[in-house]
Amino acid sequence: MAVNFTVFEDFKAVKGVRVGIAKSAMRYKDRDDMVVFELAEGSNTAGVFTNNAFCAAPVQICRHHLELASPRYLLINTGNANAGTGPKGFKNATASCELLAEKTGVTAEQILPFSTGVIGEPLNMPAFDRGIPAALADLSENNWARAAKGIMTTDTLPKGCSRQIEINGQTVTITGISKGAGMIMPNMATMLGFIATDAAIPQGLLQTWVRKLADSSFNRITIDGDTSTNDSCVLVATGQSGVSIDHEVSAEAVTLFTALEQVFRDLAQAIVRDGEGATKFVTMEISEASSVKEALDVAYTVAHSPLVKTAMFASDANWGRILAAVGRSGVQDFDLSKVQIYLNDVQIVEDGGRCDSYTEEQGAAIFRMSEFTVRIVLGRGDVTETVWTTDLSHEYVTINANYRS
DSSP states (O other): OOSSOOOOOOOOOOTTEEEEEEOOOSSSSSSOOEEEEEEOTTOEEEEEEOOOTTOOHHHHHHHHHHHHSOOOEEEEEEEEOOOSOHHHHHHHHHHHHHHHHHHHTSOGGGEEEEEEEESSSOOOHHHHHHHHHHHHHTOBTTOHHHHHHHTOSSOSSOEEEEEEEEETTEEEEEEEEEEOSSSOOSSSOSOEEEEEESSBOOHHHHHHHHHHHHHTTGGGBOSSSOOOSOOEEEEEEOOOSSOBOOOTTSHHHHHHHHHHHHHHHHHHHHHHHTOTTOOOEEEEEEEEESSHHHHHHHHHHHHHOHHHHHHHHTTOOOHHHHHHHHHTSOOTTOOGGGOEEEETTEEEEETTEEOTTOOHHHHHHHHTSSEEEEEEEOSSOSEEEEEEEEOOOHHHHHHHHTTTO
């Protein structure tokens, strides 16, 4: 039921990255469910991870390994999150790294593990015995499309993106994949994102960039307000293109960062478009806020409101629910007389009350669209923030009621 979603097919190989996929029977038979990324020696890798206090064992290990060594391999399994599994889960995640390290001649600290799927169940370790050798035998620079399918859980469609740009006469490639459809809320969500470029980017700058890029993309999406235990987003720079970024403020850096922004945003929005049961893709734009926090507080209060989301699903322009959500968003010393609210270009609230020119027919016509913008002007400052969300449908309840069956 993805909303205005086109499956990306024109993946570009990234020099210095090979990908292998396998059917390990982690949870289901006869489906790709294990992915291995091989990164060229000398690659730099940076990541951002969930803020959930119950972060999964692989997230803990990823953070630790990034402090110790430069990763050579990424190991991803679907079907089991290895979260809420205690010391045994940590031991199993470590063992999976050791197994891949043994097969490839690197250290276990050079492996970053990622898991996604059902929480609270023991990790199926025999699946790694089956999947790792098969994935290594499958390594190819042209396997990005299959990898996008291999990391899916409740996703209905694979998510990917590629961009190529010219810097100083050299071609630089950026390719990425992501997964996620539910338990999506900022500070990462139940999502995985793997993005690579063949430009050379210093480690410190790469970490700064991945945080900024995630904050403006994956940390600006929400489907249901739940934050997962396993969220991870990794950015790899292999340095194989011959283009080096030495200074953040250089023209070359600006060109590359802008292209990376486009890839991150496309991957993040694809998650929302494929949200569980989604029938609407909604942009929440908050302007004239006094701070970023204030703008996001308003955006997420409206975007998380079950009453607002169900009205969107029903194509019922019940604008009073939007106004009520804005009012309970926690904004201090709120002057409601300065608030303006629009659906696309149709003004529904003027100076804190119903706009005289607004008609129910106008609102209903917009709410029937599969994609529209709710624009809220607070009249308190000059900060603008944007969040992307979905409606809340019967299908969302069905999917999550049957998730473990």
